[in-house]
Amino acid sequence: MPTTKKGTSCCSTANLLHKPVWRFATLFGMRRLGRLAKRIYPKEYGGTLTHFETDQPVIALTIDDGLSRGGPETSMANDVLELLAKYDNAHATFFVCSDYVTNQEDSVIEKLLDEGHEVGNHMISDRLFYYNKLDKPEFQTQMRQANAVLDDLEEKHGKQNAKKTKKTRWFRAPQGLMSANMKQAMEEEGNMEHVLGDCYCDDWSFAQEADPLFAAELDGDADPKLQKYREKAMKQVSNLMLSQVKAGSIAIIHMPEKGFREGNLMALEFFLQGIQKRGLRCCNLTEMQQMSQLDEEEETKDNTSKDSGNNDTINEESTLSS
Ligand SMILES: [Zn+2]
Numbered sequence: 001m002p003t004t005k006k007g008t009s010c011c012s013t014a015n016l017l018h019k020p021v022w023r024f025a026t027l028f029g030m031r032r033l034g035r036l037a038k039r040i041y042p043k044e045y046g047g048t049l050t051h052f053e054t055d056q057p058v059i060a061l062t063i064d065d066g067l068s069r070g071g072p073e074t075s076m077a078n079d080v081l082e083l084l085a086k087y088d089n090a091h092a093t094f095f096v097c098s099d100y101v102t103n104q105e106d107s108v109i110e111k112l113l114d115e116g117h118e119v120g121n122h123m124i125s126d127r128l129f130y131y132n133k134l135d136k137p138e139f140q141t142q143m144r145q146a147n148a149v150l151d152d153l154e155e156k157h158g159k160q161n162a163k164k165t166k167k168t169r170w171f172r173a174p175q176g177l178m179s180a181n182m183k184q185a186m187e188e189e190g191n192m193e194h195v196l197g198d199c200y201c202d203d204w205s206f207a208q209e210a211d212p213l214f215a216a217e218l219d220g221d222a223d224p225k226l227q228k229y230r231e232k233a234m235k236q237v238s239n240l241m242l243s244q245v246k247a248g249s250i251a252i253i254h255m256p257e258k259g260f261r262e263g264n265l266m267a268l269e270f271f272l273q274g275i276q277k278r279g280l281r282c283c284n285l286t287e288m289q290q291m292s293q294l295d296e297e298e299e300t301k302d303n304t305s306k307d308s309g310n311n312d313t314i315n316e317e318s319t320l321s322s
Contacts, residue, residue: 026243030198043180047187051198052248052292059249059275061282062197064172065126066094066119066255067112071103074258079265081111087272089115090282094255095122095172098149113157118284120170120195121146132179140185143171147189170195170285195285197250201240204254206233207261234263238270245275248292250285
């Protein structure tokens with residue numbers, strides 16, 4: 001019998017519940033859920049970005065909890081970067097925690113930024129039910145600490161100076177839990193935007209189920225049956241994401257790490273294969289923002305020229321009738 005960690009099994013009841021819960025969310029529609037949350041909780045979620053309006057075949061890929069809690073030893077950042085490059089040079093926004101990024105080797109950050117990816121603020125660490133309980137000054141202090149780390153990384157690696165250019169500093173609240181204090185503090189910065197998404201499945205729980213299988217493999221105790229189970233779990237994640245994704249979507253997946261959500265690398269590959277088949281391309285959030293601004297400008301131009309065309313017709317008609 002292959003080794004699995006205590007308390008886990010290949011077909012736990014928790015996993016049986018994931019599928020129907022996420023099927024329901026998918027049926028209702030994540031965009032609709034996002035709109036509903038903004039309407040019910042405007043002080044917390046008003047202004048939160050969940051997708052882009054575009055007809056172009058592009059989506060924004062975002063990867064949470066980067067880059068590695070365990071430092072270089074457990075980091076799978078290079079594997080993720082290689083995978084993204086393999087699929088049409090997909091670009092992503094990595095929502096990093098400042099504690100999980102300062103412990104990385106410089107070469108990894110350099111590669112990440114060089115290859116067209118970007119970093120967003122996911123606070124200092126991914127603490128559960130913590131940031132949404134803070135008062136505004138305390139949250140602001142910690143948010144600025146994380147921002148300063150990201151600004152320094154970008155400056156150090158020769159990227160644009162975020163402090164001077166005031167480019168959008170993307171923010172994702174840990175666990176998506178935003179409070180009114182957090183929203184106010186973020187808005188006071190003038191260049192920050194909160195981003196959730198419309199394409200997500202709780203990959204962490206599926207991956208946690210599959211993680212012991214990786215441990216077994218590392219122990220040299222891999223079993224084809226377990227390998228199949230792992231693939232099945234990660235297929236569930238990617239299939240649920242693929243059932244939600246459409247042009248303009250913001251997809252969310254968690255960063256895989258050795259021994260922790262490691263299976264997410266496989267889920268990400270299945271997802272990238274799926275969107276490639278549909279002719280969709282992955283961009284980072286800044287690229288998507290620029291594209292949707294261009295789309296808007298084009299639309300305004302079209303409407304203006306249509307309006308002036310109508311006015312010309314009206315003028316012609318009035319000249320003829322006079
Ligand atoms: Zn997180």
